[in-house]
Amino acid sequence: MKDLNISIVIALVKKNFTLKYKQTLLGFLWSLLHPAFFLLIFIAVFSSIFKTVENYPLYVLSGLVFFLYFSEATNRLSGIFIKNSHMIKNYGLSKITYPLAEIGSELVTFLIGLVPFMIIMYFMGMNIHFHLLYLLPIIILFTIFTFTVGIILGSLNVFFRDIGILWITLSPALFYMSPIVYNYEIIPEKFKLFIAMNPLYHFLIIIRDVIYLHQAPQLRYVGICLIITSVTTLIAILTYRKTNNSFISNL
Amino acid sequence: MENVIKLENITVSYLQNRQGLYSVKDLLLKPSFKTPYNKQIILKNLSLNVCKGETLGVFGPNGCGKSTLLRVIAGIVKPDEGIRKINLPVSPLLALGAGLENELTGIENIKLLLILSGNFRKENRAEILENVFEFSELSSADLKKPVKMYSTGMLARIAISSILVTEPELLIIDEILSVGDAGFQNKCKSRIHEIINNGTTFIFVSHIIDEVMEICKRGICIKDKNIIFDGSIKEAANVYQELFH
Numbered sequence: 001m002k003d004l005n006i007s008i009v010i011a012l013v014k015k016n017f018t019l020k021y022k023q024t025l026l027g028f029l030w031s032l033l034h035p036a037f038f039l040l041i042f043i044a045v046f047s048s049i050f051k052t053v054e055n056y057p058l059y060v061l062s063g064l065v066f067f068l069y070f071s072e073a074t075n076r077l078s079g080i081f082i083k084n085s086h087m088i089k090n091y092g093l094s095k096i097t098y099p100l101a102e103i104g105s106e107l108v109t110f111l112i113g114l115v116p117f118m119i120i121m122y123f124m125g126m127n128i129h130f131h132l133l134y135l136l137p138i139i140i141l142f143t144i145f146t147f148t149v150g151i152i153l154g155s156l157n158v159f160f161r162d163i164g165i166l167w168i169t170l171s172p173a174l175f176y177m178s179p180i181v182y183n184y185e186i187i188p189e190k191f192k193l194f195i196a197m198n199p200l201y202h203f204l205i206i207i208r209d210v211i212y213l214h215q216a217p218q219l220r221y222v223g224i225c226l227i228i229t230s231v232t233t234l235i236a237i238l239t240y241r242k243t244n245n246s247f248i249s250n251l
Numbered sequence: 252m253e254n255v256i257k258l259e260n261i262t263v264s265y266l267q268n269r270q271g272l273y274s275v276k277d278l279l280l281k282p283s284f285k286t287p288y289n290k291q292i293i294l295k296n297l298s299l300n301v302c303k304g305e306t307l308g309v310f311g312p313n314g315c316g317k318s319t320l321l322r323v324i325a326g327i328v329k330p331d332e333g334i335r336k337i338n339l340p341v342s343p344l345l346a347l348g349a350g351l352e353n354e355l356t357g358i359e360n361i362k363l364l365l366i367l368s369g370n371f372r373k374e375n376r377a378e379i380l381e382n383v384f385e386f387s388e389l390s391s392a393d394l395k396k397p398v399k400m401y402s403t404g405m406l407a408r409i410a411i412s413s414i415l416v417t418e419p420e421l422l423i424i425d426e427i428l429s430v431g432d433a434g435f436q437n438k439c440k441s442r443i444h445e446i447i448n449n450g451t452t453f454i455f456v457s458h459i460i461d462e463v464m465e466i467c468k469r470g471i472c473i474k475d476k477n478i479i480f481d482g483s484i485k486e487a488a489n490v491y492q493e494l495f496h
Contacts, residue, residue, distance in 0.1 A: 011366045015352060022354045090349035091367055092326040092341060159288075245329050246288075248322070249265030 004094045012101030017108060031113045035061070035068050042181050053183050055212070058124040062211040063180035063204050065110075065117050070146050070200065071171050073106040077150025078157050078164045085251035095244050099154060103147045111139075127214045134210045134217055142203055145229045148236035155236075155243045158250050179204060199228045252302035254338075255421065255452055256324060261333035263294040263319055293319045295476040296333075303339075306453045308467035308484050310460075310491035315473045317456050321345060321423050324454065339452065342368055342419035347407055347427045357394035357401070357409055358384075364413040379416065386442075387412040388435070407431050415442050422446065423454045428462070440466065460488045 021027040039061055047056045077099050081088065084098040122128060157163040178200045179187075187195055195201055202224045206217035266288040293316045301307055311317045322328040323335060325343040350367050351360050361383050365371035371379065384394060387408040398406060407430035414422070428439055443466055447453055457463050463470070463484065470487025472480040472494075480490040 005369070008366060008369075011363065015355070015363060018359075019352065019354055086346065086349045087367075089322070089327065090343065090345040092343065093367070246266040248328055249267060249291075 004096060004100075008093060009097055009100050009104065012097065013104035013108065016101055016105035020105065020109065028109075028112070031109050032116055035065055035113075035117070038064055038068070046181050050182060050186075052186075055125050058121055058126060059183070059208070059212055060181055061117065061121060061124065062126075062208055063178070065114065066142065066203065066207055067175060067178060067180055067200065069106065069110040070142070070149075071175070073103060073146045074150045074153060075168060075171065076102050076106065077147070078153035078167050080150070080154045081158050081247055082161075082164075082251060085247075088251060089248055095247060096240070099147065099151055103143065103150065107143055121211060126211055129214055131210055131214055131216055135207075138203075138206055138210065138217065141225055141229055142207075145199070145203070145225070145232055148229070148232040151236040152232065152239050155239045155247075158243065158247050174198070174200065199232075202228065252304065254300055255303045256299065256301035256338075257334065257336040258297060258299040258323065258330075259334040261294060261297045261299075261323060261330045261335060262292065263316075263323060263328060263330050264290045264292045267291045292476060294323070294330075297477050298333075299471070299478065299481075301452060301454070303452055304447075304450045305469055306447055306467040307455070308463035308470040308487065309454065309456045309473065310463070310470060310487055311473035312494060316476060317473055318345065318425055320473065321425055321454065321456060324421075325423055337421070339421040340369070340419075341421045341423060342370075342414055342417065343423045343425075344411065344414045344427060345423065345425045347403070347410055347430060349410075351398055351406060351410065353399040354397050356397055357389060360398050361387075361394075361409055361413055364410065365417075368414065368417070370413075370417040382416040383409075383412045386416050386438075404431055404435070408435060411435075411439060415439060415446070418449065419446065419451055421452045421454075425456045426458070428457065429459060460491070464488055 021030055024030060026033065039057070042060050042064075043057055046060075050056055053059050080099045080102050081095065087093070087098065088095055118126070153163055153167055177195060177198050179195065184192070184195065184201070202221050205221045206225060209215050209217040209221075267290070297320070299320075309317050309320065319328060321343065322345070323330055324337060325341045325345070326335075326337065327343070327345075350364055352363065355363070358380075361380065362371065365379060365383070384391070387394075389405060389408060393401075393405065398409070401409075407427060411427070411431070422443075428436060431439065440462075443453065447466070453466070455463055455467055467484045470480075470482065470484035471478050472487050472490045474494060480487055
């Protein structure tokens with residue numbers, strides 16, 4: 001990447017972070033309340049249905065915080081070049097600066113939010129075990145996956161504004177297509193393949209291995225997640241390379 | 252004199268959305284769906300050399316490609332063909348409000364602008380900030396307000412001050428000086444003269460001919476995707492005015 005200036009990225013991460021909850025009364029608390037509200041709803045609605053799922057609140061919460069991170073970050077990234085059109089047109093900075101700063105501030109929000117959620121999950125029955133250290137590489141991989149999906153959406157959205165709207169529309173569908181509030185076993189056999197085609201499904205498995213099942217992530221699914229991320233990275237690089245020089249005339 | 256800007260046979264084109272095609276629906280239903288984008292040439296085979304310390308005024312009718320030329324020089328737009336060599340760090344001031352964040356205060360925005368333009372080095376941050384505050388003539392109460400409460404002139408003061416207090420090596424200004432009031436405009440002009448005397452290379456686009464003639468010595472006029480005149484600023488201004496007769 002030419003002219004990528006890390007200190008500018010860091011400055012923009014700080015800016016995004018400051019702006020995110022500016023003019024709200026509760027400020028950063030929102031990044032905790034948002035998943036908490038979801039969680040309460042799901043516990044109230046579904047916990048009696050999914051009696052077979054042991055420790056249902058922990059099951060939901062472990063999937064939910066990661067899904068919301070993915071969903072929020074990709075939604076923001078899908079509009080990132082459009083939002084920064086003024087900057088792109090008038091500063092000679094590498095265009096990748098803006099999405100990098102965005103994923104940076106989302107990651108910081110997610111990581112800070114993870115601390116209280118870890119405490120809540122501890123009280124829900126999560127073991128504090130050295131297996132939790134596996135979360136670190138998982139979060140890195142998940143963030144790369146999220147970022148590259150965002151880059152693909154963001155680049156295409158410059159040319160077809162439908163992409164952004166479509167993504168926001170699809171987001172709830174993706175939520176229910178992922179085993180977050182239900183477990184994979186209840187899915188009828190003929191639809192299982194359909195669910196397994198959802199990349200998030202595989203990430204959820206390795207996340208739950210660590211947080212919910214207190215074990216090392218299954219290598220098979222780690223492998224699948226690595227392949228998925230390599231594919232999205234490759235597509236993201238190709239899409240961005242092909243389109244980024246034409247951003248200016250379409251922004 | 253050392254050549255600092257060298258553009259050779261530059262061609263720039265934009266991919267332009269075919270009229271009315273802004274969605275997937277159009278893409279699927281319109282007969283032109285195979286090529287939803289047209290290539291439109293903005294600058295063709297343009298060559299330009301600028302030496303260190305030169306002051307260049309750029310004239311041309313609206314939409315002739317002046318801003319695109321500046322963006323090529325600033326490295327924002329990549330030419331399709333041709334050679335671009337720029338030997339100095341560029342300080343572009345191309346549009347008012349670029350990089351400003353409505354919700355942040357004047358001070359926060361100034362810091363951001365300085366970081367974005369690469370002029371906020373650790374050694375003398377306090378000093379640079381103080382200089383920007385002073386140059387902008389905004390009161391400390393105003394500087395603490397979010398810039399969404401600013402008038403256009405106040406925004407211009409922030410953006411312009413953040414660039415002009417530094418010692419730019421290659422300064423590019425597109426139109427925006429005329430937003431400030433008479434007092435601020437004069438202040439900017441005398442600061443630009445000072446910068447130029449220190450050896451800064453300066454490129455200036457404005458439709459206020461007298462303003463350009465006052466600052467620049469060399470002038471070019473752009474029309475039909477290329478430079479149609481390159482010479483003294485006085486002649487360039489004449490060529491430009493002739494276009495409208």
